[in-house]
Amino acid sequence: MKNSLLKILFAVYSFYAFQINAQDSVFVHAQFDQESLKIRWSFSGLEAMQMAFDRTWQLKIYEDEESMLVHEINVRPKENAEILRFITSASDSVTYEIYNDLIGGNLLLESPDQEAWFELGFYFGLFDNFELSKALGLGHEINGLDKTRPYRIEINLQDANPARFRVAKKKVIYQDPVIRPKPDLLSLECNDNVVTVTGLLNESAQYYSSFDLERTVQGIDSFKQINRRPLIVNYAYEGSLISQRDTISGEGTTRYRLIGKDFWGDYGPYSDIASIDPCHITYVPPYPVLIKETEEPESMVISWLIPDSLHNLLAGFNIYRSSEKFGRQEKQNSVILPATQFTFIDRNPLSVAYYQVEAIYEKNKVKRSLSVHAALLDTKAPAKPANLQAHLDTNSRVVTLKWDEVKDNDLKGYRVFFAHGPESARLLLNNLETTNPFIHDTLSKNHLHQKIYYWVTSRDFSQNESFYSDSVIVTIPDIIPPAAPHLTHIVSDEHYLDVYYDRSASTGVIMHLLQKRRRGDLDWTSI
Structure with a gap:
């Protein structure tokens, strides 16, 4: 098939090939119509074509008998915006895309066959669209020539290797327009x-x-x-x-x-x-167009389409559902749905289901649609954790929190929050959910707060989160001694001593104790 099409397409334009040398050929064709002389040309071979787009075509027209130059012009491709004005078909679009790949150096060819197909695709878009040929710099139209005289056309690619790209010449004379026949029946x-x-x-x-x-x-x-x-x-x-x-x-x-x-x-x-006239009625399956939740809680609506031309042939519909894509389908309607009904509400849907719509036509013709996936949107949060308890090991300063496990098939885990007051901002203990109904929190020795409040929430895979659990309070014992007071000076005489000192800077100090000892003694005694 591919080779046949290559031969067919090649036959369309090979008639116009004008051989330059063994390497490169230029296609030149010219024709007078009632008002103008139309000329089009191109190279065979995408490599030569790519080189041609970087240069200017020099077109000269001579009166053949006297070799008098009557027209001369340099031709180059137009700007893209101008070229796009003449894209009128899919073939034109292919030609334009290959043109852009050629001038951008992006046309990568992997084999001679592929190059042949790209070449045919490029030229085919030019055959039926002379205006596109002119916009790509591969055609020209001249008005005002004397149609009674013969002309010689010369086309040359400027600044090209003359050994490879020689001047192409072609003679043209006016011929009466041919009355083209209409195609056969x-x-x-x-x-x-x-x-x-x-x-x-x-x-x-x-x-x-x-x-x-x-x-x-x-x-x-x-x-x-x-x-x-x-x-x-x-x-x-x-x-x-x-x-x-x-x-x-x-x-x-x-x-x-x-x-x-x-x-x-x-x-x-x-x-x-x-x-x-129509030769057969094609019975088509329904086309499901919408499956979504309704405003009713946990309900699913299924809608479908049938071509208008088949409505008068319908007897009704059936709805089937399965929990698996290739699982057994079970009918959901107890009686056949009317032929005028194109929606069905499943008021007891599965969380994940696959639906099929079956159309019943006249003469018991039955067509069933493909399976369509549907899932309920989960907006229901799991229950909040209960019975939150806390235990503090004062030696290791580790708080152990535990709570009752939440029973939910969609449970992802738990999140633990803490704060230093009942109304303070609640902070996450860990960024990720814990899957166990317990957790350990190690307190820093520099922790100055005497109380910590904890809460727990549960979360499912749809990111629905429960309310906070009841809080639990952990009281931290004060095991840090107060700051020492500062003895400043002593005033004495032969009967008494006055001792002066600065009190401890710590809060919660209830008394200061003054002690003394004699020189050489080891023990202190309180005064």
């Missing part, structure tokens, strides 16, 4: 409402480089193009063939017509119109 075949449109073009194929297929349905006057890319003639078949597949609706007559476009983007006349 289309052949239509229908199977399950899929229509195969075939155009047996015969002699009309030689006048066009591509074709567009248009369609309209009963009740609509205007035709609309249905092919995303121009249709190319398949010359591998005798009689020259184009083919396109199209899906039609189950109601009304569908009409088709074909139109050809030549090398310059000009259209010929339309073919005769061919018509076809």
Whole structure:
């Protein structure tokens, strides 16, 4: 298939190749119409094309008999904004993307076959769009020439290696316009409402480089193009063939017509119109479009769509549910739902479920949708921990907290908070949840507070958190001695002593004790 398409596409433009040398070829074609002389050209080979975009094409036109220069111009690609004005089809877009890769040096080719496909993709977008060719610097149009005289066209790539890129020359004379025939009558075949449109073009194929297929349905006057890319003639078949597949609706007559476009983007006349009626009714499964919780607590609503053309063929619907994607589906409705009902509320949903909607058509035709996943949004917090207790080991200064375990299938863990007063800011003891219903907290020896308040919360995997538990208070015994007083001076005479000192700076000191001893004694006695 790939090789056939390569041959087909190559046949479209190889007729116009003008050989320069064994390495590079330039495609040159010229044609007079009623008002102007149109010229287009390009290199074969993306490497040469990339080099050409970095340089300027010099175009000269001579009156052939006298070799008198009558027109000269330098041609380069336009700015991107100007080029984009002439992008009108998917093929044009491919050409523009490859052009940008070429000038940016981003076109990476891994094999000769890949290069051939990129080359064909690039040129194909130029065949039907002469305005795009001009915008890319690969075409030119001249008005005002005397059509009775022959002309010689010379195209040269400036500042290029003359041994590789020699001047291309071509002669052109005016010819009366050819009356292009309309494409032959289309052949239509229908199977399950899929229509195969075939155009047996015969002699009309030689006048066009591509074709567009248009369609309209009963009740609509205007035709609309249905092919995303121009249709190319398949010359591998005798009689020259184009083919396109199209899906039609189950109601009304569908009409088709074909139109050809030549090398310059000009259209010929339309073919005769061919018509076809629906050949089969395609029963389609429902398409679930919405599964969400309702305003009712713990309820799930399922909505689905069916094409309008099939509504009059419906008998009703069934809803199926499973706890696993590929698990056994169980019907949720006790009686068949009406054909006019396109929603269903599951008032006893699973936390995670997979739903299917089954459409029942006339003649017992049944179509079931694919499984669609649904999950209840968890906004319910677990219960708060109860029976919080605390024990302080005064020697190690370790507080052990424990509480009753919270029973919840979605429980992630517990968070412990502490503060130095019942109204003080509550701080997290640890950043991560603890999964055990107990925890240890080691107090610093420099801890100056005499009381610590603790609380515990529980948290689930949906980040729902319970209220604080009742607090527990840990009282820290005072085991730090007060600061020593400072003896300042002593005043004495032969009967008494006056001792002067500064009191201890610590709070909570209830008395100061003054002691003495004689020189040489070891023991102190209180005064």
